[in-house]
Amino acid sequence: MPNIISKLKHRGGDDVPVCGHGAVPKNNYRYRQQRGVNLGSWFVLERWITDEPFRCAKDPAQSDLDIALGKEAKEILEHHWDTWIQESDWEWIENRGINTVRIPIGYYHICGADPAVLHRTDFQPFYDIFAGAWARITQAIEVAASYNIGVLLDLHAAPGKQNDDSHSGTYGKANLFNDRHNQSHTIHVLRCLLTQVHKFCKSHDPPLVNVVGIELLNEPSPPSDKVLQTWYKSAISDLHAIDPDMPLYMGECWRTEAYADFLSRHHEHSKNWPLTVLDHHLYRCFTYSDIVTSAEEHTKALTDLTASTPQMLASVAEKIGRAGGGIVIGEWSGALNPGSLSGKPNEQKEFINAQLQLFEKYCAGWFFWTYKKQHQGDTGWSFRDAVEAGVFPNFVGIKRRDVEVIDLNSLLEAREEARWDAWVCYVQYWAQIPGKYDHARFTYGFRAGWDDGYAFLLSTPPGSMTANEIGFKGAWARGCTSDHGRSYWEFETGFIQALEAVRRDYESRNWEKHVAEGFGRAY
Structure with a gap:
């Protein structure tokens, strides 16, 4: 039009x-309301989502490195990359009103574009195993574009690990923020990622415009805010020099107000920053407080606009918006701890709807975790199962x-x-x-x-x-x-x-x- x-x-x-x-089309993708789903365990693998790729992994068989150290790793991984998400999945996703996907990747998945990303890392010996991942990632961008679906590329596993979890690539402890080489190398990885994405999208006629952003780090666990924020400023400066328009997403360590202040302050001082977005993850099933809180109370705490979470999101969205940025819920789910469930009808459905209404009101987007699981039936964590069971709406957004x-x-x-x-x-x-x-x-x-x-x-x-x-x-x-x-x-x-x-x-x-x-x- x-x-x-x-x-x-x-x-x-x-x-x-x-x-x-x-x-223009690029801005239509990047600034629109992002209604999304995470394509979890496609590239960065998590055993609780799919255990099949871990069948030959080395003990403790929990991470991508464990798979690489095991037998038949190349064949197992390439088969998984080619079958986990297929054409029918993209069509199904688009038919639900989902307009964006978040794709978690590890730095080692970029080695097919630049082998140097593996230098002096745990994955250096495994170039042959992971070299084929990059072609699948760029193909995902291409296929997503054919369905008018945006792609947020999330660096889920950084050199040295940004947190202690196995979904950061290895089973060991995090060492990103204690090692200057790892910190500088992670920025090199991000520069490579952005450069290659830019090159790939420009190679099409017309150029692809559906990459909505690069997420700098997933769930970082730094020793202090100062360390992470100093690193963020360096990373943003370097990436801005490559592509001044690419939106950049930042994990905020569940200290949303503090990172909203950081983002707002530096947007004012550096008016040429790109669209910068805080990524907040919201789950209500892990802590002791979550367990002793009923599903009904969890739902009420999300629908009562005077409660702490709605008040926080409203305040942060206003502050960051006025600085030229935004906030998204990069991960959330319908999962509740069994201790929260009473067996009342529709309690999970009401919990999901409460989250959707809240995110739609205050946030620029949301991404359900995760699209699917190998073993069906988990309506708390599998988006596909939740939709098919009727606890998640069959369509979101405006047709x-x-x-x-x-x-x-x-x-x-x-x-x-x-x-x-x-x-x-x-x-x-x-x-x-x-x-x-x-x-x-x-x-x-x-x-x-x-x-x-x-x-x-x-x-x-x-x-x-x-x-x-x-x-x-x-x-x-x-x-x-x-x-x-x-x-x-x-x-x-x-x-x-x-x-x-x-x-x-x-x-x-x-x-x-x-x-x-x-x-x-x-x-």
């Missing part, structure tokens, strides 16, 4: 700011409508009607609170939000099941105006309210009727 929104703005008056992002013709006057009239209704409520609310306001900024923000919100919806590629919506709302709003002064919050409020109004308008329209009535040709 070529530049329909520029025409709306032209016909709507000069007071509508011109968005600095541009509704794309086949819009062949557009009535510009109708959209403009709907915008102004929605803006007026929102503005009246807004002014009445703030009239009760003494202060100095610039309510015209709300109007400017609302019109910009409506126009760009519709730009996303109407630019959804033909054949896509789900329509694009702006997910990084704060970051996108910030790019729509150069005035970030005292009254900016009023612009932002109008912008975000408009996105909600756009969704309601898009879903309520009878687009087939519009086509039948023969409104003016699409622009």
Whole structure:
């Protein structure tokens, strides 16, 4: 749908700011609401998800290195890479409304693109075993693009290990943050990853634009925030020099507020940082507190917007958004400890729905862990099983409508009607609170939000099941105006309210009727 929104703005008056992002395919992928699933245990393997690849692994048979040290490793791994996710899986995922996948990889999976990533690491002897992984990773990007699915590449296993878990590549203890070589080498790995992704995507005609970001580290466990944040600044600087536009995702060690402050502070000081995203993982089944809390109480703690988790997400999303970034839930599940379950009907379904509603309200995206397990039936951890059992919705997001013709006057009239209704409520609310306001900024923000919100919806590629919506709302709003002064919050409020109004308008329209009535040709 070529530049329909520029025409709306032209016909709507000069007071509508011109968005600095541009509704181009690359931004549509990167800034849209990411509704995703992790393709866990495709490359970085976890035995609890699939034990078949571990059949010849060396004891303790828990990690990728254990498999490499065992018998028939090359044959076992290549067979697994070629069969774990197939064409039918991509189709099934897209048909559920999922528009992005997070793919956990280890640094050793990149060796087929650059053997130097293995230098002075535990995996140095195993180039032949892992060299074939890179071709499968790039093929995954290519196939995902054919389904309009974005790809977040997550460095799940770094040189020296960033945490003690076996999903960081080896069974041993973490030694990334105690070794300067490992720290610098991990940045080399990320530079290689970004360089090769950039090269691969540019080699296509037209170039692939569906890589939505690179995650610098999964669940890092540093000795202090200062150590990790210093490393993050170095990594971001190096990667920005290679591709200044690629979004970068950061694990926040479950210290979300502290890392929101870090991100906000450095975005202000380094205004040319790329879109930078905090990745928060939310599980409610591991700690003693989780176990003694009932499923009903877990659900209530997510639906009560005055509770700690909703309050934290709301605060962090606002702060990071105003700095030009965002927050996603990179891992979550429907799993509850047996101690939390009472046997009441639908308690797992209600828990899942509570999470979805919360993440949709405050976050730029979410990624369920994980897509599937080898042994079926686990509706807490297997997305596929959860959907098929009816405890997870069969479809998420907005279904794309086949819009062949557009009535510009109708959209403009709907915008102004929605803006007026929102503005009246807004002014009445703030009239009760003494202060100095610039309510015209709300109007400017609302019109910009409506126009760009519709730009996303109407630019959804033909054949896509789900329509694009702006997910990084704060970051996108910030790019729509150069005035970030005292009254900016009023612009932002109008912008975000408009996105909600756009969704309601898009879903309520009878687009087939519009086509039948023969409104003016699409622009």
